[in-house]
Amino acid sequence: MNKTLVGPILFEGYASGQYDFEPVFNQANEETKLQFWALIDAFVLAINNPTIVYCHDVIGHSDRVDTPGLESSARRNLEYEAAENRCARFSEFYQSILLHRIPGLTYERLIEINRNENIDVIAHPKGAAKLKIDKPILTEDERKQNRRIEIYYILFNS
Numbered sequence: 001m002n003k004t005l006v007g008p009i010l011f012e013g014y015a016s017g018q019y020d021f022e023p024v025f026n027q028a029n030e031e032t033k034l035q036f037w038a039l040i041d042a043f044v045l046a047i048n049n050p051t052i053v054y055c056h057d058v059i060g061h062s063d064r065v066d067t068p069g070l071e072s073s074a075r076r077n078l079e080y081e082a083a084e085n086r087c088a089r090f091s092e093f094y095q096s097i098l099l100h101r102i103p104g105l106t107y108e109r110l111i112e113i114n115r116n117e118n119i120d121v122i123a124h125p126k127g128a129a130k131l132k133i134d135k136p137i138l139t140e141d142e143r144k145q146n147r148r149i150e151i152y153y154i155l156f157n158s
Helices: 021-027 030-048 072-100 107-114 140-147
Strands: 003-012 052-059 119-125 149-158
Touching: 003 021, 003 030, 003 140, 021 072, 030 052, 030 072, 030 119, 030 149, 052 072, 072 107, 072 119, 072 149, 107 119
Parallel strands: 052 119
Antiparallel strands: 003 149, 052 149
């Protein structure tokens, strides 16, 4: 059995309150962009061959919310929402690429494909549970490293 496990493909540098994936993608280095295009190619390969199993996991992260006066549960909710929004905007970008790349593919068919036995697409918003830089006082550049998307995928013959 041939198996390929890739990750993390890391996209970081979100500004505070920024969720759109495309600007972060556009500022990524070429190696990271090539890894993203390999992710797209792996999905296309699995669509065209049901003996190939494909799964990717998108993990969304936020920075710590330090707003004075907020209770910890409110801070956690805001952190989780930010991570969830980053996952959702990544998914929209990813789907738009697939819809343009695969002739005849519709959104409805894409949803159906995601339910196939050989394809699984997962999103896990983590909020600020896994900070890349965790210290009491952070610069904006350090906070941007915490605001990120990580992608892992596996591809193998069943």
